[in-house]
Amino acid sequence: MQSNCTSLCLDISPLTGGNVAFSTLEGRPSAYNFDNSPVLQDWVTATDIRVTLSRLNTFGDEVFNDPKVLKSYYYAISDFAVGGRCKCNGHASECVKNEYSKLVCNCKHNTEGDDCSVCKPFYNDRPWRRATADNANECLPCNCNGKSAECYFDQELYRNTGHGGHCRNCADNTDGPNCERCLDNYYRDASGQRCLPCSCNPVGSLSTQCDNSGRCSCKPGVMGDKCDRCQPGFHTLTQAGCRPCSCNPAGSTQECDVNTGRCQCKDNVDGFSCDRCKLGYFNLDSQNPQGCTPCFCFLHSTVCESADGYSINTITSTFNRDDEGWKGQQRDGSSVPVHWSASSQEISLISDDYFPMYFVAPAKFLGNHLLSYGQNLTLNFRVERRDTRLSAEDVVLEGAGFRVAVPLIAQGNAYPGEQMQTFVFRLHQTTDYSWKPMLKHGEFQKLLHNLTSIKIRGTYSERSAGYLDNASLVTARRGPGTPARWVEKCNCPQGYVGQHCGQCAVGYRRSNPELGQYSPCEPCNCNGHSDTCDSVTGMCNCQDNTAGMSCERCKDGYYGDATVGSSSDCKPCPCPSGATCAIVPKTKDVVCTNCPAGTTGKRCELCDDGFFGDPLGTSGPVRACRACKCSDNIDPNAVGNCDRETGECLKCIYNTDGFFCDRCKEGFYGNALAANPADKCKPCSCSPYGTVDRQTTCMQVTGQCQCLPHVTNRDCGACEPGFYNLQSGKGCERCNCNPIGSTNGHCDIVSGQCECQPGVTGQRCEHCEVNFFGFSSSGCKPCDCDPEGSRTAQCRDDGYCECRPGFVGIRCDMCEENYFYNRSTPGCQQCPNCYSLVRDKVRPVLLNMTLIQNIRNTVDNTGTLADKARNRVREAEKLIDRAREELDKAKDAISKVDIKTPTTAGDPNNMTLLAEEARNLAEKHKMEADQIEKTAKDANDTSTKAYNLLKKTLDGENKINSDIDELNKK
Numbered sequence: 001m002q003s004n005c006t007s008l009c010l011d012i013s014p015l016t017g018g019n020v021a022f023s024t025l026e027g028r029p030s031a032y033n034f035d036n037s038p039v040l041q042d043w044v045t046a047t048d049i050r051v052t053l054s055r056l057n058t059f060g061d062e063v064f065n066d067p068k069v070l071k072s073y074y075y076a077i078s079d080f081a082v083g084g085r086c087k088c089n090g091h092a093s094e095c096v097k098n099e100y101s102k103l104v105c106n107c108k109h110n111t112e113g114d115d116c117s118v119c120k121p122f123y124n125d126r127p128w129r130r131a132t133a134d135n136a137n138e139c140l141p142c143n144c145n146g147k148s149a150e151c152y153f154d155q156e157l158y159r160n161t162g163h164g165g166h167c168r169n170c171a172d173n174t175d176g177p178n179c180e181r182c183l184d185n186y187y188r189d190a191s192g193q194r195c196l197p198c199s200c201n202p203v204g205s206l207s208t209q210c211d212n213s214g215r216c217s218c219k220p221g222v223m224g225d226k227c228d229r230c231q232p233g234f235h236t237l238t239q240a241g242c243r244p245c246s247c248n249p250a251g252s253t254q255e256c257d258v259n260t261g262r263c264q265c266k267d268n269v270d271g272f273s274c275d276r277c278k279l280g281y282f283n284l285d286s287q288n289p290q291g292c293t294p295c296f297c298f299l300h301s302t303v304c305e306s307a308d309g310y311s312i313n314t315i316t317s318t319f320n321r322d323d324e325g326w327k328g329q330q331r332d333g334s335s336v337p338v339h340w341s342a343s344s345q346e347i348s349l350i351s352d353d354y355f356p357m358y359f360v361a362p363a364k365f366l367g368n369h370l371l372s373y374g375q376n377l378t379l380n381f382r383v384e385r386r387d388t389r390l391s392a393e394d395v396v397l398e399g400a401g402f403r404v405a406v407p408l409i410a411q412g413n414a415y416p417g418e419q420m421q422t423f424v425f426r427l428h429q430t431t432d433y434s435w436k437p438m439l440k441h442g443e444f445q446k447l448l449h450n451l452t453s454i455k456i457r458g459t460y461s462e463r464s465a466g467y468l469d470n471a472s473l474v475t476a477r478r479g480p481g482t483p484a485r486w487v488e489k490c491n492c493p494q495g496y497v498g499q500h501c502g503q504c505a506v507g508y509r510r511s512n513p514e515l516g517q518y519s520p521c522e523p524c525n526c527n528g529h530s531d532t533c534d535s536v537t538g539m540c541n542c543q544d545n546t547a548g549m550s551c552e553r554c555k556d557g558y559y560g561d562a563t564v565g566s567s568s569d570c571k572p573c574p575c576p577s578g579a580t581c582a583i584v585p586k587t588k589d590v591v592c593t594n595c596p597a598g599t600t601g602k603r604c605e606l607c608d609d610g611f612f613g614d615p616l617g618t619s620g621p622v623r624a625c626r627a628c629k630c631s632d633n634i635d636p637n638a639v640g641n642c643d644r645e646t647g648e649c650l651k652c653i654y655n656t657d658g659f660f661c662d663r664c665k666e667g668f669y670g671n672a673l674a675a676n677p678a679d680k681c682k683p684c685s686c687s688p689y690g691t692v693d694r695q696t697t698c699m700q701v702t703g704q705c706q707c708l709p710h711v712t713n714r715d716c717g718a719c720e721p722g723f724y725n726l727q728s729g730k731g732c733e734r735c736n737c738n739p740i741g742s743t744n745g746h747c748d749i750v751s752g753q754c755e756c757q758p759g760v761t762g763q764r765c766e767h768c769e770v771n772f773f774g775f776s777s778s779g780c781k782p783c784d785c786d787p788e789g790s791r792t793a794q795c796r797d798d799g800y801c802e803c804r805p806g807f808v809g810i811r812c813d814m815c816e817e818n819y820f821y822n823r824s825t826p827g828c829q830q831c832p833n834c835y836s837l838v839r840d841k842v843r844p845v846l847l848n849m850t851l852i853q854n855i856r857n858t859v860d861n862t863g864t865l866a867d868k869a870r871n872r873v874r875e876a877e878k879l880i881d882r883a884r885e886e887l888d889k890a891k892d893a894i895s896k897v898d899i900k901t902p903t904t905a906g907d908p909n910n911m912t913l914l915a916e917e918a919r920n921l922a923e924k925h926k927m928e929a930d931q932i933e934k935t936a937k938d939a940n941d942t943s944t945k946a947y948n949l950l951k952k953t954l955d956g957e958n959k960i961n962s963d964i965d966e967l968n969k970k
């Protein structure tokens with residue numbers, strides 16, 4: 001502190017009584033900075049006053065330096081007064097007496113002390129300072145967040161934060177300068193008011209400190225707020241944390257028991273680490289929610305493994321070209337059309353009503369699909385309208401007597417909408433896949449092993465359509481590709497073989513063949529006669545001449561008890577080859593039971609009824625028994641049909657006869673060998689009148705009876721045309737009908753009356769009836785004579801009636817020339833004579849003219865008849881030519897017939913047939929000859945007729961000539 005000097009008393013005067021006043025502050029040039037100057041503040045708290053007398057005024061004596069003189073000068077100080085005031089550092093404005101009556105400051109600004117020189121307890125937030133004119137610098141309280149009432153000033157804290165109040169003894173487990181945080185290993189509770197202990201598990205925690213929410217930080221694999229347990233997938237809490245579960249990811253959920261580390265396996269998986277399939281399961285597969293697939297093995301084995309050599313195969317329908325054989329069906333099974341769209345390459349069904357329609361999968365999706373077990377059926381589907389009503393049976397599988405179904409939305413599939421969506425259905429029985437009804441795995445596999453139907457519901461509302469595309473079914477096949485590990489290879493128990501134990505091993509058979517491959521196999525039971533049997537049928541491969549399913553009997557041709565089990569159980573039957581035998585229980589006799597066809601007897605030594613021969617050669621060479629050959633003309637039910645030794649047929653029926661019943665019996669005819677009995681032999685029924693000697697027999701084949709002369713028909717029951725009187729018994733008599741007067745030369749077969757032309761009469765039609773005339777080939781004409789003018793009703797041959805006098809005209813119905821009809825006197829009256837003169841002259845002339853006309857007509861007629869005669873002759877010639885040709889042919893045919901000498905005496909069939917053929921030929925030839933003969937006769941008759949006509953004509957001509965001569969003479 002620099003001295004603040006005064007020079008008041010430095011002058012000569014006053015030499016005495018001078019008054020010196022001194023203030024510590026007043027007058028100091030730095031007094032304005034008192035508040036900021038601690039030196040100055042210290043300065044004013046002076047505790048000692050030193051007065052220094054530094055220079056004595058001697059008025060020049062000092063120059064002489066005479067001590068005596070100098071000693072006469074001196075200093076003197078009197079009346080020394082010192083003033084002061086309370087020092088309160090600016091924090092008090094008054095001083096008061098304390099308990100010891102000492103003046104102390106009455107402190108404000110949270111200060112205390114006699115001179116307010118310190119802050120009150122808990123007001124230590126900043127350091128104590130003097131109050132100044134500008135700033136009270138009061139002491140501030142500590143911030144202990146209500147958790148403490150004690151604090152101290154912390155210089156370090158103050159420098160860092162500007163708040164030096166450091167709390168002490170924080171409550172509620174708090175800590176920090178302001179009790180603002182929790183103690184170590186404590187955390188603030190939810191209310192924020194208090195701190196709670198972390199309680200971290202010392203083993204599982206990385207530290208004892210937790211976070212604000214009380215959560216401890218855990219060691220690897222440890223979890224929980226207090227780090228007191230293992231995380232999922234970890235186990236066994238130690239100082240190193242939890243150890244990760246060592247679980248097979250394919251077989252487990254990758255979690256394990258927290259205490260033991262044992263893994264949690266999928267349904268069909270086993271083992272500490274879930275690394276192996278349970279017994280009865282195989283193919284540990286991470287894709288399989290159950291882990292392993294149950295062994296099928298036709299339910300015969302529970303041990304199997306994945307088979308090698310199979311690859312994934314997907315059966316699909318993409319509808320790129322057509323509907324690929326998909327069909328539509330209603331619930332009742334009736335079919336409905338499936339529509340295939342070429343543009344969108346999908347198929348659809350359209351409903352009329354609310355009854356559902358189903359898409360039915362084609363054959364390639366069906367059959368044995370055991371290898372699809374656990375695999376997916378996938379399809380794309382959409383509906384026309386989202387107005388869908390799902391059912392429990394939207395996808396249906398059928399097979400092996402089972403039927404399972406799921407709704408379309410099962411297995412996590414979405415609702416069908418207007419956009420194509422993919423629907424996936426896993427073919428597996430577990431409840432996860434919702435197939436109803438619930439089946440056991442073996443049943444589900446059985447269903448797939450014989451899958452007969454896949455139906456997918458196509459319509460879900462009324463008058464709406466459903467569209468299907470990209471149907472696919474995952475299965476497996478042998479061959480290269482992506483391996484299909486889900487195909488089993490069974491480890492079969494004894495008695496079973498095959499990949500799926502589907503076959504019985506050698507020496508085993510099905511105990512219940514109806515169950516097929518599902519049937520258990522049991523050892524073959526062959527009564528000791530075979531080591532093997534058919535695995536399917538169980539039929540033993542019998543040895544030792546045994547037979548039967550289990551070789552339980554002797555095979556045909558052997559006898560004995562096969563069940564004894566020795567190789568000599570069965571002995572050969574003492575019977576002809578092929579026969580079986582049996583032992584008669586009572587007599588123990590061996591009797592042949594199944595003699596060769598046609599033989600009988602205890603040793604098959606006899607021919608059976610209906611057979612003939614000598615099987616054992618008892619009366620000559622051995623002749624096997626053969627069936628009697630009776631041309632089917634015996635009653636098969638009759639006994640004794642043929643001679644057992646010779647074979648002669650003894651009981652021919654159907655009117656047949658002969659050694660072999662091969663011809664008709666006497667009095668019958670026809671084809672004894674015809675197939676139909678009705679076509680066989682018919683009675684001859686020969687007419688007794690027309691048949692020679694009244695015979696009752698006839699030709700074997702044609703049935704022609706032997707007829708008397710001029711008798712005809714098969715049964716000789718009729719006369720030839722132009723003959724009659726069959727009843728005479730001597731043959732028929734010629735009718736001798738007049739060829740002109742009769743119609744056809746025929747006559748009544750009994751009376752012989754010829755059939756006449758109209759107007760003709762007489763037995764032979766040889767003359768006109770009474771009152772008829774003009775006998776000619778067209779018959780006779782009625783005379784029609786006028787009764788008045790005619791003498792009689794009968795006219796002449798030329799038709800002219802015989803007139804009474806005066807009448808004239810063919811019918812006499814006119815009056816003669818020069819006669820007149822008088823009504824009053826009946827008849828024609830003569831005119832006067834002059835009239836008759838003229839008449840007499842004219843008459844001869846007219847007569848001649850008539851004659852000439854007649855001649856001309858006759859000549860014309862003769863020419864026509866001659867032509868006819870010539871034609872007939874020509875026809876006859878042709879017929880004769882034809883007959884000659886036929887005869888030539890017949891000769892030819894006969895030359896070709898090769899009648900073989902019979903090779904064996906006992907084969908008459910051949911001969912019968914040949915005889916038959918010959919007979920037929922002969923009959924045919926006879927018929928042809930008859931025909932020719934008749935034709936020739938006809939021709940002859942015609943010629944005769946023509947000749948007669950010609951002769952008659954010529955006779956007529958001669959007569960006319962003579963007439964003309966006569967006329968000329970006249």
Ligand SMILES: [Ca+2]
Binds near residue numbers: 319469
């Ligand atoms: Ca398609």
